Amino acid sequence: MYQDEIVTLAKSKTGAQRLENPDATVTLDNPLCGDRVTLDVNVADGKIMAVGHRVRGCMLCEASASLVARDAIGTDTDSIAPARDKLEALLKKGAEVSGDDPWSTVTTFGPVAEFKSRHECVLLPFEALGKAVEQAEDKD
Amino acid sequence: MYQDEIVTLAKSKTGAQRLENPDATVTLDNPLCGDRVTLDVNVADGKIMAVGHRVRGCMLCEASASLVARDAIGTDTDSIAPARDKLEALLKKGAEVSGDDPWSTVTTFGPVAEFKSRHECVLLPFEALGKAVEQAEDKD
C-alpha cells in the first residue's frame, strides 16, 4: 500500500504550513487513530486560492493532505465535495475514476481500498477542505 | 428412580396430616422446584413422639416425608441431624449406610443419587424435621 507515490507525497509536505490570513480554518479528528488535521483555506470568486495544513496523523493522512494542497489551488470550490465522494467511492466500492476530471488524482489512493480501517485517514483532509470551503463561502 | 418402594411410600401418605398441638412447626421451601414442606412435631424426653406434615411438592419429597413420619417416632431427637447428613452423604458421595442404625432406611433413596437436581427434594423433609426438633427443644 505504501507505494512510492504515496510515500513521496507524504514526505513532500506540500502545503504543510498554516496560512497567515485564512478565510476559514477547520480541525477534524479521526478518533479511531488519533489523526488530527487542521486546515486553512483562502478562496476568491468561487475558486480555491491557497491551502495550508498541519497534520498530526499517519502517513496516509499526510499524503492525502499534501495531495489536497497540491491539487486544490485554482479549482472550483464546489468541486471539493464531489472529489471527496469520488475518493470514497474509489475506496469503498472500487469505483472507476474518469481521467479528465481535475480530481482524478485521487486514484493515487487506490491501493488503500482493501484496507478498510485506513479509509478515514485518506478522507479526512478532503473532509476538512470541504468544510473549510463551506465556511469561507458562508462568510462572504 | 421411581422404584416401587419410593412410589409406595409416597402414596402411603404416612403422617400426611397436621398435628393438633405441635410443639413446633416448620415450613421449608425448595425454590428450585417450588416444593414446600410444612412439618409439625411433638417431642418428649429427648424423643420424637409424633410427626405430621403437609407437602406441596414432588413425589420424592412426599416419599421422603412419609419415611420421616414413619421412622422418626420413638427415635432420639438428636438422631435427626446425623440422619440428614447420612442421607446427604448417600446422595452426594454414594456413601455406605450401615445396617444397624435406626435411620438406615434412608437407603431407600439410593437410586436418587445420580439425579443431582432432585437431591434437595429428598432432603427437605429431613431438614424440616431437624429444624422443628430444634425449635421444640429450645422451647423447653
Place this chain on the structure above:
Amino acid sequence: MSFDVDALRSQFPILDRTVHGKPLHYLDNSATAQIPNAVLDAVERHEIAHRANVLRGIHYLAEAATEAYENARLDVARFINAADASEVVFTSGTTSAINLVAHSFGQGLKPGDEIVISMLEHHSNIVPWQLLRQRSGIVLKVIPATTDGRLDLDKLDDVITDKCKLVAVTHVSNVTGADTEIYRIVEAAKAVGAKVLIDGAQRVPHGPIDVQALGVDFYAFSGHKMYAPNGIGILWAHRELLDALPPFMGGGEMIRTVTLEDTIFAEPPHKFEAGTPPIAQAVGLGAATRWLTEVDTPEATLHVAKLAEQTLSGLADIADGRIRIIGPQGTQSRLPVISFTVDGIHPHDVCQILDSHGVALRGGHHCAQPLMDFFDVTGTTRASLTFYNNQADVDALLNGLDAAIKKLT
C-alpha cells in the same frame, strides 16, 4: 416442495444421541434450541481462521474479524428487517438487552412514571423493572392474563395511562405459547406517548420478523434459543432512540475519546457495546439467521403446526382429561410451546419419568412465577417444539406420559 425432516435432523449431531439408552427426543427447545452444523462450523472457522479483537486493529486478522462481526450485524438487521444495521446492538442475551434498556432508558424516568409489563412475563422482563423501581421510584403496572394464557388486551386502557412511559411485554409466552397481538399494544402505548419494548426470545426461533412492521421501539432476543451459540443476544431499537439514550456499561470500544475528566461516547451501536464483544458468537448468530431464514418455509411451518396439533389433541386424549393445558387450547395464534399439568403428579416427576424415556421436557415455574400464581399451580410441564422435531418425538412424549400416569398414580 415438501419438508424433509430427516434431512434437517441430520444437520444436528446431538439429535442422534441416546440418553439412558433411549433415542433423544428433545422437546426443551424453548429453554435452549440445538445448534446446526452450519452454525457450529461458522464459529469454528472464525476461531481458526480469523480470530482477533475487533474495531481497532490494523492487521489482517483484526480487519477480517471486524468485517465478520459487522457482517453478522448486517445478517441480524436483515433477519429482523431493521432500517439500518446501526440499530442492532449485540448483547449477551435477552436478559442483558432488557437490563440495558432498564438502565439506559430508565435513567431518564422520574418517580411516578409508569412502566407496564404483563402477567405473562419471564422474570427477565420483570426483575429489571423491579430493580429500576428501587433505584428511581417508577411505578410498575401489570396487564392481566386471560384464563387461556394470553394478555388480556381488553384491560389495556385500564392499565396504560398518561403516566406510562414504556410498555414491555412478551411477543410469545414461554409458558403458554400465546402470540401477542402487538399492534394493539402499540396502538395503546402510542396513544399515551409511551414506548414499546418486545421480548422476542420465544418468537425469533420460529422465523424472521419485521420490527418496522411491528411498529415497536425496542426488540430483544437471545441467540441460544434460535440455534446460535450461548452468550449472544440482540437489542434492536430505532436509531434516534439509541442516539438519545445514555450508555449502559462503560469500557473499551464504546468511546470516542477518554480523558480522566471526561468521556465522549461513540455512535450507536458501539456506544452500547462496552468491552470486547462476543465476536465468534455474533458470527454464529449471523450464520443462524441465514440458516433459519432458509429453513423457515411454509412447508416447515406446516410440519411444526401439525406436530403441535397432534400434541395438543394427544394430551387431551390421555387418561380421561387428567391433563390440563395451561394456555390456549387450540392452535390459533400460538406457537408450539405447550404447557400442561397432570392431575396429582408434580411436573418434576413427569419430567423425570419422561427423561427415562429419552424425552427432554422442562418442568417448573419456567421463570414465570407470577403466571404460576395466577394459574394457582406450582409449576407446569412444558413441551416446546421446533422444525427438527418429528413424529417420533410426539409419540414418545404421549407414550411416556401414559406410562408416567400409570406408574405414579
Place this chain on the structure above:
Amino acid sequence: MSFDVDALRSQFPILDRTVHGKPLHYLDNSATAQIPNAVLDAVERHEIAHRANVLRGIHYLAEAATEAYENARLDVARFINAADASEVVFTSGTTSAINLVAHSFGQGLKPGDEIVISMLEHHSNIVPWQLLRQRSGIVLKVIPATTDGRLDLDKLDDVITDKCKLVAVTHVSNVTGADTEIYRIVEAAKAVGAKVLIDGAQRVPHGPIDVQALGVDFYAFSGHKMYAPNGIGILWAHRELLDALPPFMGGGEMIRTVTLEDTIFAEPPHKFEAGTPPIAQAVGLGAATRWLTEVDTPEATLHVAKLAEQTLSGLADIADGRIRIIGPQGTQSRLPVISFTVDGIHPHDVCQILDSHGVALRGGHHCAQPLMDFFDVTGTTRASLTFYNNQADVDALLNGLDAAIKKLT
C-alpha cells in the same frame, strides 16, 4: 524438561496460516490470544453432546450441561485459588465484571466517597467509574504513573485518603507491561478500610494466580485473552462481599422467588448471573484454565522471557535509537507486553507495514488514552508475546521494523 515451542504451536491451527502470502506472526496477544484445539474441542464437544439450558432442568442434557457449567466454575476457582467456587461469578468479560462492581458496590456509595484508579488503566477501568460518578457523585482520584510506565506507588499516601472506599487498578498494564506491586496497593487501601479491585485482564494469560495470597477483594478478567472463547469473563470476590452486595442485572436464574410485588434473590454466585449464562463459553474457559496451568512451566516462562528480552534489546539496536520504549526498559517486574514509538512514523503506518510482513501488532491508544496523554503520544505500537511465540516471530518483527523505517523515512 525443555520447552518445545513447535509442539505447542501445533495445537493452534491459526498459527499455520499465512497473511498476504507471508507466514503469520501473531504478536497481538494482549488484544486477544489464540485458542488451542483443546479448548475448541471442549466447546464443540459440549455443543454436540450436552447442549441445554442450565440450573433448572430435570432432563439428562440439562443435568449434564449444569454439571459442565459448575465444573468450569471449579476449574476457574482452582486457577485463581479461590476459597470457594461460589466466589466465582461468570460475566461476559472484564468490562462487564468491572461494570458489575461499579453498579453493585457503587450503589452503596455516597457523594464525596472516593474511588482511586490509576493513570495506567484501560478504559474499562475508567469509564465505569466516571459513569458511577455521574450517577452518584463519588470522587474519582488517580494514582499517577512513573516515566517508565508503572504506577507511582510513592504517591499512594497522597491519593488514598480516609474517604477512599475502593482502589481499582490494573495488575499488568496493557500498554507498558508493568506488573503492579499489589501488596503495596492492598496495604495502603486496607489502612483506610478501602476495598481493592484488580483488573487482571493482562495478568491471567501468563498463568495461574492466587487471589487469596494477593489479599484483594475483587479480581476481574476475560476469557478471550487467556485462550478461551469470547463472551466470557470472571469476577471473583470474597463470599461475604458477594453476600452483602445487591445484584446488578435482573432476570432468570438469579432469583429465589419472584412475585409482581417483590423478588428474593438467589445466593451468590447465581445472584449475579442473570439470564442464561454463556454456558459453552464457560466450559471453554474451564478447559483453558486447565490447559494453561499445564503449559505454564518454568521452562515455558523462560522461553517467553527470553523472547521478550530479545525484543527489547533488538528494538534498542534498530536505527540508532529511533525507537522509544514506552514502559519499563528492562525485563524486571514486567510481562512481555512491549509498547514503543518510532520517531517520525505513526503507529498505524508501522502496523500496516508490519502486517504486510505477516506480523500482527496493535497500534494506537490501546484503550488507554489518559496514559497516552501522559506520555504525550497519540499512540504506540505494541508487540505482545505469549508461550506459542517463537524466534521467527521476533525476527520478523525486528526485520519488519527495519524495513518500515527504511521505507517511510
